[in-house]
């Protein structure tokens with residue numbers, strides 16, 4: 001039932017009917033609320049299986065809090081690029097590089113469900129279409145608020161911008177610390193992972209790539 005409802009919601013994006021948008025939003029919220037007790041129940045089981053007394057005062061509301069937190073940390077599944085870019089793309093006589101750097105992001109590693117976080121640097125070479133700057137950060141947010149590996153996250157952001165703006169090129173560099181490598185496993189506190197995706201002129205033209213690297217201050 002939940003799966004059917006979500007499928008239907010994703011298709012329902014008719015912009016000429018704002019009331020429909022509101023109904024879709026309400027429905028999305030109710031789908032999310034309905035799943036909360038189920039996630040809460042699983043967290044209760046986890047606490048018990050860890051040997052905790054789930055009835056003790058400090059833990060009484062923990063399963064519910066944890067369920068809400070997990071829903072927030074994965075809220076990107078319920079958001080689409082279309083929702084975010086809604087009317088924020090405009091024609092501008094600008095065919096230069098636009099860079100938004102040092103965008104903080106927080107994600108969850110899909111292998112261990114623990115956080116990885118850092119900064120994203122995003123650039124595109126405008127081909128007359130430009131986008132509201134905050135929307136670049138919102139695109140980063142949509143994909144990072146899911147279970148991810150850093151390489152895939154970087155690629156998804158680059159592809160989304162490429163499809164939405166049809167620019168002459170897109171560059172995305174992400175640097176992150178993975179808590180699964182810090183708090184457990186190999187326990188390397190200072191290891192930083194850098195991933196990059198270069199599309200169009202950023203890939204084909206070394207001068208463009210160098211300009212991007214110089215402007216972000218990352219060597």
Ligand SMILES: Nc1nc2c(ncn2[C@@H]2O[C@H](COP(=O)(O)OP(=O)(O)OP(=O)(O)O)[C@@H](O)[C@H]2O)c(=O)[nH]1
Pocket residue numbers: 109110111148149150151178180181184185186
């Ligand atoms: N490529 C890539 N690997 C990741 C990312 N996040 C976590 N990993 C790695 O996923 C791998 C999972 O390896 P496994 O051997 O299946 O799991 P594990 O036994 O917990 O591995 P260790 O972390 O080495 O203890 C580890 O090497 C992690 O460092 C990511 O974003 N990208």
Ligand SMILES: [Zn+2]
Pocket residue numbers: 109110111112113114178180181
């Ligand atoms: Zn991990």
